[in-house]
Amino acid sequence: MNTCCKYVMNQCRACSPNRRIYQGKADPISQDNHVYEGDSFMKSYRKELWFNTENRVEFINITPDVQQCIKDSGVSEGLILVNAMHITASVFINDDESGLHRDYKVWLEKLAPHEPVSQYHHNVGEDNADGHMKRQIMGREEVVAITGGRLDFGPWEQIFYGEFDGRRRKRVLVKIIGE
Numbered sequence: 001m002n003t004c005c006k007y008v009m010n011q012c013r014a015c016s017p018n019r020r021i022y023q024g025k026a027d028p029i030s031q032d033n034h035v036y037e038g039d040s041f042m043k044s045y046r047k048e049l050w051f052n053t054e055n056r057v058e059f060i061n062i063t064p065d066v067q068q069c070i071k072d073s074g075v076s077e078g079l080i081l082v083n084a085m086h087i088t089a090s091v092f093i094n095d096d097e098s099g100l101h102r103d104y105k106v107w108l109e110k111l112a113p114h115e116p117v118s119q120y121h122h123n124v125g126e127d128n129a130d131g132h133m134k135r136q137i138m139g140r141e142e143v144v145a146i147t148g149g150r151l152d153f154g155p156w157e158q159i160f161y162g163e164f165d166g167r168r169r170k171r172v173l174v175k176i177i178g179e
Contacts (some may be wrong), residue, residue, distance in 0.1 A: 045073035045176040048085070053166035056114070057134075059101045060161045062091075062172065067151060069174045076149040078178010082159060083141030086170045088131030090138035090162035093153075108134045108164075131165035138162050146178055 047069050051060060066082055082091050094100065112133035113119075120129030142159060145152035151159070161172055 042177060042179060043073060043075050043078075045069065045075065045174075047072070047174045049161075049172040049174060050169060051161055051163065051172070052169045053163045056131075056164070056166050057105055057108075058163045058166055059104070060163070061096050061158050062161050063096075063151070063158045066159055066174060070146055070149060070151065070176060073176045073178075075146055075176050075178035078146045078176060079143055080146055080151070081141060081143050081173070081175040083173050084135070084161065084170070085173050088128055088135055088163075088165035089170050089172075090135045090140065090164070091142050091159065091172060092138050092162055093142050093144070093157050093159050095156045096158040096160075104138075104162075108137065111137060128165040134164040135162075138164075146176070 049062060049065050049069075053060070062082070066080065070080060084091050109130075112130040114127075114130045117123045117127040117129070122129035122132065144159070163170070
């Protein structure tokens with residue numbers, strides 16, 4: 001009889017994915033991504049959120065979508081990673097205030113103006129070098145604690161998808177681990 005991890009009877013699913021036995025009992029949730037630790041287990045959840053913005057630069061409050069992912073995952077205590085899966089997009093946390101979003105757009109355009117597109121070495125057959133730079137400034141991802149099945153935010157904090165080369169389909173990865 002083989003043993004590994006904290007399994008007593010047989011190999012864990014990580015070592016032998018086809019086994020469904022845990023401490024002599026059938027694994028009740030073998031179709032989900034769970035890693036057992038003794039009698040408790042850690043859940044793992046993954047979802048992609050897709051966006052297709054109408055504008056080249058746009059900010060979308062994705063807090064309700066992210067919170068729904070937490071609900072769907074069944075995780076009440078853990079961590080959530082939310083990251084843009086495209087190099088000209090961003091995920092960031094801030095206040096959901098339209099004036100602030102306009103200020104971001106103006107500030108980012110001053111730091112990395114879209115035009116003239118000829119000013120960028122990257123823009124050979126493309127015109128999105130500024131989008132790459134804006135993403136670098138705003139960041140790729142956020143990691144947030146999950147407490148009581150909710151995003152553990154401070155006052156006014158919301159999570160946003162920032163698009164800097166829009167008008168095409170792009171995605172955000174949501175990855176949750178916890179109990």
